[in-house]
Amino acid sequence: MIHRLEPLVVRHTHRLPTPTGPTGPMGKGDVAARQFDAALMSVGFKLSADLLAHLSALSENTVVDIAVRTLGTVREMVGDHVRHNVYFIDFPANVPDTFDFWMGCIADALADDTSRDRTKAQLDSGVVDLLTLPSYGNYRHTYAEVLAAHDELIAAAGDRMTVLWRGGDLADEITALYLALAGSPTPLGDAELDDLRMLAEHCVRGPQPGAIPVRETRAVVNQARLKVGADLLLDTVTDVLRLACALSGGDVTLQAPTRFRALSRPVRRALIAGLDTVAAAAPAKLADVAAHREAWKRLGERLHPHEYPDRPHAAEVFAVARGERTARSFDSRVEELLDAGDVTAAAELLKSAPGRLFRALDRLLRTASTRAERDAVVAAAEQVAPLVSGRVVLSVREHLHNRAAEAGKSRVFVNRHGRAWVTPDTRPTVRAPERTRLVTALDAEIRRRLPAPGHLVVDPQVLDVALPLSGRATAPGLGVLPRGSRCPVDGELLRFFVYWKQTSRSTDYDLSALTLDADYATLSWLSYTNLTDVEGEHSGDITDARDGASEFINLRLGAVRGTFVVPQVNIYSGEGFEETEESFFGFMLRDAEQRGRPFEPRTVRMKSELRGPGRVALPLAFHRGRDGRWRARWLHLYLKGHPSANRVEENRVSVATLVRGIVEHDPLTVRYLADLMAEGGTRVTSWDGGTVPDGPVTYIGLERPEGLPPGSRIITPGNLRDLIPD
Structure with missing residues (x-):
């Protein structure tokens, strides 16, 4: 094993x-x-x-x-474990004009005895369905023929x-x-x-x-501990509910309902015992049941708590879920005080739950009607800051930084699955004196918690990488960075690719790229409906992926007319991203003279799994700055889209709105922590790839370099979470 x-x-x-x-x-x-x-x-x-x-x-x-x-x-x-074929064998050369290509497909259909009558009937009606044309949407040559049609890749210094x-x-x-x-x-x-x-x-x-x-992480570990008979790690009743979800293959975050499976008697006994111990040690924790009342009711049907009369405290959990016993929640007490307009008392109560106080800071400051109340809220936050997790402190610090922006902007919400939506920001601003005081306090708290790294060596390219405050703000893959991260893109040719393999039914994914100007207005796009443009070429539409399918878009960055390029994957028909046997997106960078196959693994800079709930995937965007340089901006977003026939032309407004929201949000980055360390007296050196330090260092970069002294601590995107203080 x-x-x-x-x-x-x-x-x-x-x-x-x-x-x-x-x-x-x-x-x-x-x-x-x-x-x-x-x-x-x-x-x-x-x-x-x-x-x-x-x-x-x-x-x-x-x-x-x-x-x-x-x-x-x-x-x-x-992404080189599969064969990446293309519809147009010479891609990116000799890609035809879209209209000429469609006319050629119609001519082929009229020349085919099996499709002639059907195609004539469609022409008479004035509407031709491309998917009914025999030469449309399916590979016309083998993978070996594609390889033979392309010269070998010329090695370049910029290859990954x-x-x-x-x-x-x-x-x-x-x-x-x-x-x-x-x-x-x-x-x-x-x-x-x-x-x-x-x-x-x-x-x-x-x-x-x-x-x-992290509670959901604990649920996964508890699942393994239960299997070998080890003691469970439980300190709230919700820990037991999460474990039950894990045992049923459900959502341990409790965001989606779980269909609980039948549980063996030993498992039921262990869960009931855990519930009984937690509820007996702290009866006040029964108040947590109300947040997931329906889930507890369904779990009770599987656990049969009435079979364990020696576990009376566990039975109380289900009595609360059924409404037979009252357990007033902490949140209800806070809401009661806020409804009465007593912000000071609400802040004082929330001090007993420091994490909740921090998450409620914005609301408390907006609700406060006097300077004295706002001072009381800030003072409460300053007092409990040492008791709040580092992740929450950093999240609130990032939130306050972005609340300094002028009113009238949009708010972008992204759930744990990457589903995103936008709404106007109608909240009153957080007043500058309180915001400044809180920012100063939080900076001091983070600086206090940061370990002494010794000599800190930082690759400049990692400075604009967003701190990974949640693993759900990224996706599994190679070269993938957290949502909001920026990194330079150096190369003449930018090539996107998508691969998918259907599980059981015909599935058509469409790779597209939207070009926006500085005001996020649409300039052009490349897709199966627009195969060529000034910026580049599309490799052709593939409409069935029983043996796997790939599509590519080739862009000449110097020819791009706009400020943003937004690649996207639209589901036209068939299985969703989470239903396919496999689906992933990525991009390559090449010099103009490198030639090579449509897919060359040495030139792949990023490959990301597509496993979101929507019907339109937005992995990242490319932004040309005022200095003329292009930078990638990671999105990891999914739009709900339509059940079928999603197209870049129809979702361009939604895409532009989301891109604006992410681009105009300023995340905390590695630069923020490096600056705090420098302010604390840490020696910080910028890595230039040349001189090797003469002793152990803490190195932060996109890749680990050769030659670092023994004993050095290495932090790259794979373990960037290690930078988050406790």
Whole structure:
């Protein structure tokens, strides 16, 4: 079982656990290791010098076994594990005019005995359905023919090269990854929770994190603990409800209803015992039941609490859910005070729940009618700040920074699945004196909590990466950054790609790119309805993906007329992003003379899984700044869209509104924390890729560089959550 977890280590850490095995005849392992390194470089990866030397000392068979496993993992990371065909074999060359192409498809249909009569009837009616034309929407050539039609990629200095580093023993690497995910101070994304579930099953009897601060993470760990009979980690009744959801394969965040499965008697006994212990130790926690009353009722039908008369406190939980017993909630007491206009008393009460006080700060300050009340709210926040989690302190700090903007802007709401919507911001502003006082207090609190990093070395390209205050603000993949992050885009050609493979029914995804001006007005787009434009070319529409399908858009950045380019994936028909066997999006960067196949893994800069609930995916946008340079801005958004026939032409207003909301929101970034550390006296150096520090450092960058001194602490996007203070 332990070897099936090795890909998780490689994906999350870019480390290959130290391979072990017999040494071989001189030179045999060396040859195999160099062949392995060459194969990795063809897909944009490379062995570190230390790892290459270690592999070279092993036997040839051992190296080959390692290479086969690892190549499969990294090829999937970059999207090269599937065959990317294109409709137009010479893409991006010789892409026809859209109208001429459609006319050619109609001519082919009229020449085909099986489709002639149907096509004539459509022409007589004045409307032709492209999907009924035999030559439309299906590949007209094989993947091998595509490869033969394109010259080999010319290597360029700007090609991506991701280094695989030598890790420790496999068991130690698995334990370290488990501890990092389980102890994460920020919520994990769905894919990370799935990985944690696998790791927890293996690691539950070993070392455990000192704390598991995120409730849904705790539910996943408790699921593994329950399986082996270990004590459960419970301190609220809601922890038990989350665990029950995990056992039923439901939503541990409790945002979506779970259909509870039948539970075995030992499991029911364990859950009832946990409930009884929590409710007996703190009866006031019964007030939490009301927030999820219906879920508790459904769970009660599965747990049969009446069968456990020796657990009376557990029975009280379900009595509250059924309304047979009253348990007044904390929030109701706060609301009562606010309804009475007593903001000072509400702030005083909320001091007993510091996290809730921080989340209510904006409302309290807006509700306060006098300077004295506002001062009382700020004073309460200053007093309890040391008791609030670092993630919440940073979230409120970011919120206050953006509340300084002028009124009249829109508010963008994004749920945990990436579904987004926009509404006008009608809230009164937070007054400057209170906002400034709170910002100063929060900066001081964060500075106090930041560890002493010693000599801090920062890659300038990571400074505008948003702090990962939630793992749900990103998506699994390679080169993916949290929502709101910015990073430079250097290259002449920008190429988007989407791949999908349907599970059971015909599925048509459409890759499109919208160009907006500085005022977010539409200038043009590329899609199956507009195959060519000044900016670039579309590879052609594929309408069925039983064997997998790819679409591409090629853009010449120097020819783009607008300020924003927004790629999007529209579901025209068939399965949603969460229903397909596989679906992902990414982009490549190339020099104009590199040539190569439509998909070249060495040029892939980002590959992101598409697993959202909407029918239109917006992975990121590209923004040309006043300096003329292009930068990527991560979105990770999904629009609800229509059940079918979603097109870029019809959703361009919604897309522009969302892009405006994200672009005009200023997230806290790595730069913010680096500046706080510098203000605290930390030596901060900008990494230029040249001079290597002479002693251990804390390095923060998009990629780990070669040559850092032993003992250095390395922080890259894979473990950026480590920057969030407790």
